[in-house]
Amino acid sequence: MSGPTRAPTLADVAASAGVSLSTASLAFSGNKPVSAATRERVLAAATELGYSGPNPLARNLRQGRSGVVGIAVGQLSTAFRDPAALAMLDAVSEVLGAAGLGLLLMSDDDEHARLPLDAVIYDICGRETWAAYDDLVARDVPLVVVEGPEWPGSTYIDIEHRAGSAALAEHLHALGHRDVAAVTLVASHPQREREAGLRDVFPDARVLGACESDVAAAQSLVARHLGDRGPVSAIVCQSDVQAAGVVLEARRRGIRVPEDLSVAGFDGVATPWLDLELTTVVQPLADKGRATAEAVLGRIAGAGVTDVVLPVELRVGESTGPA
Amino acid sequence: MSGPTRAPTLADVAASAGVSLSTASLAFSGNKPVSAATRERVLAAATELGYSGPNPLARNLRQGRSGVVGIAVGQLSTAFRDPAALAMLDAVSEVLGAAGLGLLLMSDDDEHARLPLDAVIYDICGRETWAAYDDLVARDVPLVVVEGPEWPGSTYIDIEHRAGSAALAEHLHALGHRDVAAVTLVASHPQREREAGLRDVFPDARVLGACESDVAAAQSLVARHLGDRGPVSAIVCQSDVQAAGVVLEARRRGIRVPEDLSVAGFDGVATPWLDLELTTVVQPLADKGRATAEAVLGRIAGAGVTDVVLPVELRVGESTGPA
DNA sequence: GGCTAGCATCGAATCGATTCGATCGAAACG
DNA sequence: CGTTTCGATCGAATCGATTCGATGCTAGCC
Structure with a gap:
């Protein structure tokens, strides 16, 4: 009937239903009791006017929260x-x-x-x-x-970054490993904690390098640095994704896992594209x-x-x- | 000095700076020119009162947008x-x-x-x-x-779901494939388009089954249904992730890719854990x-x-x- | 019958800004 | 010197609800 009239507000609905603005508000929010008949009337008026509920922006301002x-x-x-x-x-x-x-x-x-x-x-x-x-x-x-x-x-x-990392290190130590290297994440608080845990058991463990938690990144990191600093019998990673990258890269170079090299991860997520189950620190x-x-x-x-x-x-x- | 006093508002800042509310607003928003001296004064007052900028909730209501x-x-x-x-x-x-x-x-x-x-x-x-x-x-x-x-x-x-899917199908047809099956996504608009493209070339291509775009899901789907409906020389998937799952599962069963089975994906994403490059439909x-x-x-x-x-x-x- | 409770409703204040239109001076112009 | 123009500033309206406190009305109770 009319032109591009502005969207109806709660005030319009209240007027049309013949109740006050506050009652109309209560009919929608239910914050205080409203008689069934009144609520009906308000909702009917809303439907008729095409009112689609209280404007969230207005509510947010009033309540001081955005949700x-x-x-x-x-x-x-x-x-x-x-x-x-x-x-x-x-x-x-x-x-x-x-x-x-x-x-x-x-x-x-x-x-x-x-x-x-x-x-x-x-x-x-x-x-x-x-x-x-x-x-x-x-x-x-x-x-x-x-x-x-x-x-x-x-x-x-x-x-428990440090305790988890140390438990993993002890597992490797018990298996006879002495030359252990780490693939790390970029410097951060949890990263330092994990390195501390590793060094609780292997005081002079080496760091091969840092990279993001990404299969390809771990692959190329290992490809570049594996031979760098002498023999290594185990590599601990900071995520299962990194560990998967290390396993894949090792195999590509003919290094068997775990026979020639032990690899450990962190997190405990599924790695369906890997045909072996990773040794890892499972976090909840x-x-x-x-x-x-x-x-x-x-x-x-x-x-x-x-x-x-x-x-x-x-x-x-x-x-x-x-x- | 004072107790838990409420957070300062723009009005407080304006009063403290000795300007009107509207001028203070303009000093922050820059929506209309304000003299440098005035702006300085407003910002200084804001700093002193610990005012951290206009309340976004209020701005949102006024402007009718939430950002x-x-x-x-x-x-x-x-x-x-x-x-x-x-x-x-x-x-x-x-x-x-x-x-x-x-x-x-x-x-x-x-x-x-x-x-x-x-x-x-x-x-x-x-x-x-x-x-x-x-x-x-x-x-x-x-x-x-x-x-x-x-x-x-x-x-x-x-x-271009249909055209891409058809181009891939033609590639397979040119390679001599005649028995082609599809791993699909759950029913959806693009899925139907892609099947139509496949059938433009292979009118009676089979659907092995539908699953999510997930390596493990594709693996188990193929494990269950690969032998179901006679010989198949190629499988087209609806994502590279699915295709990777199919490749891995095929290999696990001693089926070589691509010698014994051709596998194609969709999307054109990196699959670093796969040692071969997938044939796929690259989307931008x-x-x-x-x-x-x-x-x-x-x-x-x-x-x-x-x-x-x-x-x-x-x-x-x-x-x-x-x- | 008078008094108290309690429920439904209402009016008005409030949330904290943005923005329109008006005003005031000073600079620019003829 | 009178007039126009423009920039800076101000006052007031506005965005659209929620919510506090007050009021009226009905029902229950002694």
């Missing part, structure tokens, strides 16, 4: 290439989704200061600095840091994600900071054997 | 297990991020009606129905559908992501619907050979 939680993951392209990151993300999303919160991806080059975030999850992915951090602190946005360095005021979720990825999400919910609800450290478990597979 | 774009991907855990999805996501995020927009993950079980979204990308991932769709339409949220069925009012981004994943993001920007800016169909290209690798 959106950011998750900083460094570079998107590399962060999710590892199934371990996905497993955790999945659990985070599940818990937050059930609470009605959305999850917003933040890659660290972007300018996110203008977005309204109720909290931010900082999943370090190999970086210790992050441009937006100070800004978030200034804006009083609750922060939950996963496997990062502890920061004052932020909740801290972690796993889903638990980590859930703990992270629950920490977020707690912080949003105003609870204090409660850190979590989750246990890991050595799983001996077929990729390690006697020296 | 957040949703992306629906079905199940998170399965959607991003394929590097093709990640490559596209990466490009989307890059373009949207540059425009100051955030990307919010929507898994299809969640209730996202309460979130303020400026637009939604619908990356089908094998599903044709999606609970929130009607709601989004009712709320007039611009929709961009990637590889989905066309829906009135939504922008449509696609690739980054272009697809960019086109999607640009469509979103256009729709948010109020532009009309402009669909995009991107070309694909056959890449002959080492996984296909003479029948």
Whole structure:
């Protein structure tokens, strides 16, 4: 009938239903009881006017919350290439989704200061600095840091990097290995912890080099550096994906795993393209994600900071054997 | 000095700087010129009061935009297990991020009606129905559908499924193959197009079965059904990840690729854990992501619907050979 | 019958900015 | 010198809801 008339608001609905704005609001939100008849009338008026529910922007302003939680993951392209990151993300999303919160991806080059975030999850992915951090602190946005360095005021979720790494090292030591090398991730807090665990058993373990958690990256790293520093009977990696790359590259060069070289991973994710089961340190990825999400919910609800450290478990597979 | 006083607002800053609220606003937004001296004064007052910039929730209400774009991907855990999805996501995020927009993950079980979204990308991932769709339409949220069925009012981004699939089929036909089977994705619009392309060349090609784009899923599918329906000299898959699973499973059973069986994929992503290059249909994943993001920007800016169909290209690798 | 409870509803304040139109001075111009 | 123009600033309206406190009305109780 009419031209491009503006979208109806709750006030229009209230007027059309013959009730006050506040009653109409209550009919939608259910925050206080409204008689069934009134609710009917309001909803009918809404349908007739083509009103599709309260404007979330307005509600957000009034309530001071946006319902959106950011998750900083460094570079998107590399962060999710590892199934371990996905497993955790999945659990985070599940818990937050059930609470009605959305999850917003933040890659660290972007300018996110203008977005309204109720909290931010900082999943370090190999970086210790992050441009937006100070800004978030200034804006009083609750922060939950996963496997990062502890920061004052932020909740801290972690796993037993050092103990897990040491348990794996002891396993190798018991097998008779003495010349052990590591493929590491780029410098970061968890990386240092893991190296410390390795050195608890092998004080002068060598570092072959650092690379991302990526099959191809590990392959080319090993290809470049395997012969560099004398004989090595075992290589420990910082992810199963890296370990898979090392196994594949070793085989390509005629080195048998585990007969000639033992290889170990970290995480405990499935590697279906590898025909042997990796020896690895299994971390509870889903638990980590859930703990992270629950920490977020707690912080949003105003609870204090409660850190979590989750246990890991050595799983001996077929990729390690006697020296 | 004082107790838990409420966070300062722009009005406080304006008062402290001795300017009007509107001038203070302009000093931050720069939407109209403000003298340098005034801006200095406002910013100084802000610093002193610990004001961390205009509240995004308030700005959002006023401007009617949230700066957040949703992306629906079905199940998170399965959607991003394929590097093709990640490559596209990466490009989307890059373009949207540059425009100051955030990307919010929507898994299809969640209730996202309460979130303020400026637009939604619908990356089908094998599903044709999606609970929130009607709601989004009712709320007039611009929709961009990637590889989905066309829906009135939504922008449509696609690739040449049928032509690409047919080109691959012709390649196999030229190699002498006559008994060809397909591993498919679950029923969906692109899946049907691709089957049509296959049947343009092999009218009675068989479907071994459908599974997700996942190495392990393809392996077990092939393990169950390879012998089911007589001899097959070539298997076409709907993703390189699936194809990798088929290659690995074939080898496990002593079937050589490509000597005994030709295997083809789709997408053109890297499969570093496979020691042979797959024959595949390469799609421009980054272009697809960019086109999607640009469509979103256009729709948010109020532009009309402009669909995009991107070309694909056959890449002959080492996984296909003479029948 | 008078008094108290309790439920449904309403009016008004509020969330924190952006932005339109008006005003005021000073510079530019003839 | 009078007038026009333009830039800087201000006041007030606005975005669209939620929510607090007050009011009216009905029912229950002694």
